[in-house]
Amino acid sequence: MSKLEHARNRTRIDRRSFLGTALAGGAAYVALARDMSAFAQAGGPIVIGHHCELTGGFASWGYWHNKCALAAAKVINEGGGIAGRKLELVTEDTESNPAAGARKLRSLIQRNGAAFVTGSVHSGIMLASIPVATELKTVYFSTGEATEATGEKGTRYSFRTGTDTYGLAAAGAPWAYQNLGKRWTIISPDYAWGHSHFKEHKAIIEKLGGKVNDPIFVPLDAKDLIPYLAKIPQDTEVLFSVFFGALSVAFYTQAKSMGLERTMKMYSVSGTIEAIAPADLKGAAEGVYIVENFPRMVKYKDDEFHRQFVKLIGTDDVHAREVGSERVNAKSHSWQSYENLFALKKAIEASGWKAKKDDQGVIEALEGLQMENSLGFPQGAKTLRKEDHSGIIDCYISRVQNDELHVIKKVSKEELVTHLPPRFDLSRQAV
């Protein structure tokens, strides 16, 4: 063998050595990156991601979720941060689109280094995000209502301080059955949120002895609802509507024009009138019953924390309308983006969390977390139930009267929990 050939053989890399070197290099990189990340997080700011609908179909809600999260971060930082460390809130716009939302969640966690994420109110995005958060082993608070997020599709990493469709059905359906009527028809959008409401309400109404007609599902892109409203059976006593945004306005307007409220009681969940002032519907929502998570009018939870919260967010006491603009707070949902940061603060401080490796402690602290009525939790005292990671909260049944949402019954969290046994135990999953 010539000297030249010998030198070539020494420098030639065969497939086995290439793979070995690449694997060793990759492992070293991952270990180094993990150490650097841990080092960076040990004393610096705590990065929390906010996964928010700033644009797209849910933009009218997202504006308020963003405002609430920013307000919470400000209050927390002015009060000394979390365990003495500054809270750095990083926001990504989900574009109200599940594919974009899942991509932005990865960006929040992997690019921005978010240790925890408080997330989407859009059920589709929320359900697309939980597998990503679980894969990346990151605690993810969702604010949407599809019950699957803390049910069959929930994981040890998914939490929700607000109610889901299961909770809203438990809060409102028994009362509505007793007081509004026993024969129900449900009209809702043809996607996860609406289907979930139908399933949960049907179960309760039928258990109570009522009758639920076939559901009427409306495509999300429908502009003219007359073909769907015409399908509502004439013997309906309670028309339960579940819509959001533009479809809500179309529903109330067109239902009113057909005079449906003359022959049946109109019952909805808060999402249907979220970020909308009844006055802006020109009387179309008058008389509608609505289950709320947080009373729109301050006087129905008249305490200093509620008043301070309203002042912080910058809305009026009656319509929750932004001072100086026409925007209306999506109040029954947006409070979660505020309170979730305080819940995380509480769990981080209780567990002594320092870096990502301590996440299990935060998860265990969140499971069963008790939150007292305070500036951090202005919606009221609540429990984050250990088994299904769901918030057990006070709910309110309100009615639109003279363009205002007046509470006619408070459903306390103690009363609510009697109708809401946990159906899943996420706390038994491994971290």
Add this chain to the structure above:
Amino acid sequence: MSEYVFALAVNGLVWGLIIALIALGLSIIFGLLDIINVAHGDFFMLGTVGGLVVAVGTGSFWLALLVVPIVGLLLGAVIERLVIRPTLRQASLTIVTTFGLSIIVQEMVRATYGPQPRRMAAPIEGTVPVFGIDYEIYRIAAAAFAAVCLIVFFLFLNRTRLGTWIRAARHDPETATALGVPVTRVCAFTFALGTAMALLGGVIAAPITTVEFRTGVDILPFCFMAVIIGGLGNLQGTVAAAIMLAVLEGLMTSVLEPTSARILSLGFMCAVLLVRPHGLFAGATR
């Protein structure tokens, strides 16, 4: 069969006439300029928002019905000069251009007017019984007005000098230029006219539907379906297809799930494309 099948057929006709007005705007823009205007739905949205702003500001819906299309005409002329003309006759490029325009229009409205959906009160209140349902009088008035607008448009196209120029420029722009027709200005006017028709449709539809920055997104596919089924650039065909589709979908919705009704509509469009690739009424194209 649903007991409301006739009522839903009437409703489909009413809604179809309003959609026809919007789809016609899309069709003349394509027919003359070869522009696939993805922003057309957003012009419709501007009509709903502009209508509400003017109606609330002045207290008169009828003034909005007059002012907003005129604003649309001016807006269309400006957009044609700044955005469309540089990409004229390059159909694929116009998709990208108008898609960008669509995002800009939506986000401008969201940033200024806000993201919250609103309702515009109907200027005519009350209902009349139509085959078993209480039907809004305003819808009937809106459909009648849309029908009048369609008739006026076709009279304009066939009985005026400008209309003749538009038809000439559509048919053979080179010969029209040689005969002294100011084709560039005719193109600008046609785009402006199409835009104004979308805004007019928006004002008419605003009391029926919802006013918000994404209102146009959902209406665009339906308009495209009408244009495709009617025959690309075939104006009469577009009107007929819009009405036919709305009536069919209304009827199918009465007996089928909405998703199935939409699948059948799309299936119908696919069948038309397979059997008559130039549309159901292709004979009249250009």
